[in-house]
Amino acid sequence: MSKIPPDLLQGWDIVVIDDEPDSLEIARYILDFYGAHVHTATNGKEGIALVETIKPRFVISDLSMPEMDGWEFVQELKSTVYTKDIPVVALTAHAMKGDRERAIGAGFHNYLTKPLTATTFMDELLILLLDIPQLSDYLTL
């Protein structure tokens, strides 16, 4: 998996939501490198507005955030007809046991653990994306 094509996400709109600017910047930089258009928000509320206007291929959202956290965000997103089919991947720094099941139960497609690094982030993300039929077709492999 070490050789991921640099145009893997060519032209994809992706929304990343996190209250840590550094984290957003790292995600933006990596995803941008693989050709994606990255849109960022710093809380769930902004995220909802962004998702509604952008209609991204998928969303990466942190769980603990001010104003509206990741759990509320995914609940809100999944309750709206226009946005309910957009896959959301959770992002968390402290992966506790059972979090994966809890996240999937809450409506997340799956989750990624921090730290986001150039080496592990894309490997893990690719595995997740291949698992989502509506997205795997678009991957430029």
Added chain:
Amino acid sequence: MHSAMLNDKQGQKTTSRHMQWSTWSLQRQLMTVVTAIGLAVVIGISLVFILRQNQTLKSQLEERAITTLISIDVATIDEIYFTNVDQIETIVTNFTEMSGIRAIRIYDADGRLLVATDDTTLGASLTNDPYAVTLLQIDSPQLEWRSDRLVAGQRVTVGNQVLGVIYVELSTSHLNNQLQISLLQSFVSAILVGIFGVVAVLFVSRSLTNPIATLVSQTRFIAHGDLTKPIYVQGGSSEITDLGATIEEMRHNLQKIYTELEQRVAERTVELKLARDEAIAAQRVADENSRLKSEFLSTMSHELRTPLNAIEGFTSIMLGGMGIELSSRAEDMVKRVSSNSKRLLHLINDFLDLSRIESGRLELIKEPISPQRLARKWEAQVGVLAEEKGILFTVDVNPDLPPLILSDEDALSKIAINLLSNAFKFTHKGQVSLNLQRVSNEWIIAVSDTGIGIPLHAREYIFDEFRQVDGSSKRLYGGTGLGLALVQKLARVMGGNVSLQSEIGEGSTFTVTLPLEIAEENEQGAVL
């Protein structure tokens, strides 16, 4: 005899009702005893009186009989001498007019009847009457008591010549009447005494038992635990008032003690409540402290990791071939930044794990794990170290191990990665090997190296936090010194332990022994 009979009856009563006697009320007992004694005394006195009266009457009658005999003797002696029957009869008839004289008979010296004032056929001849016969022989007057009469007789003599016999019968009816009257009097007085006794006893016993009854009803309150009602006995004998006063004193003291006790209990209750409240408050503080500590650890964990994650993220981008141009010197420095941030992250993770274990907040789970897959995962994680140092790395999973075991993957990984990292750190040539195998009902993770080895004296404290073999090795080999402490604590928390064999210059083997729990086959689906 009368009284004996009465006593006997009383005795029977006493024995047959002996069981009940003791259960009788005091009043009834008193009444019975006093009445019985009163009756016995009255009857006894009456009997003595009657007997004495009877005696007196009898002797009076006897005296009269003798007087009568003498009077008749004096009056008739001449006529008897001359056997002047008519004259005798006249005189004797006069005598019969005296009260109480039933009959007078005069016999001659041969015992033939001369005169009789009653039915003569009865005493036609003295010879018919053995008593009368003796009269002729004896000089002195003779008396004989018969059922309803007193018979008296006397020889009539002139000088030595016996002229005849005077025979007198005196009625005892007067005597009997007198006796009957006396008996009646005694009977009446006995009844009166009985009634008086009953009344007197009733009166006395009332005055005796009433205060006792009062005392009983008053003390009943005490028996039922009510100490507030004072005991006061009105009237009654001094013993009972004394008893009442003593009970009252006792009640008063009891009440005092009880009140004091209640007060002390109340005080103690307040004290206990205060102590309990304090304890609860202290517990709350402790709980709060514990919660705060836990929260602090969690926050610290997050706050420490966030900047490190950022460093890790940015350095990875700079080194990840994402179009960032770095000079070779810059790349070297970024690598050092990355490696230092990794170490710091590792240290923080170990530190947080140790904190969790020590505060008992480490939660272990049991899930089916494939030892094969675990070994491959660990191999992938640390294989790069072997490559970097040019050391041989062998991994062997013994087929004795079941395909699935129940354990906590995170904990196992921390143990293995720490041991493997250590092994690579202290090994410069040769090999590092990872060995997973079953030993009866346990299984082991063994990590061997051909490194510098651990001196004997260091083996005691090598598992302590922040201890390496010596200060110089710390500088030489870096590391935090938390890894082995974490390995040992995790192994122990999981019910196992870690042991060490080492030889200076030859290498070391760390062996983690853990209890083996085999997962059911049907749980295989849960893996991967």
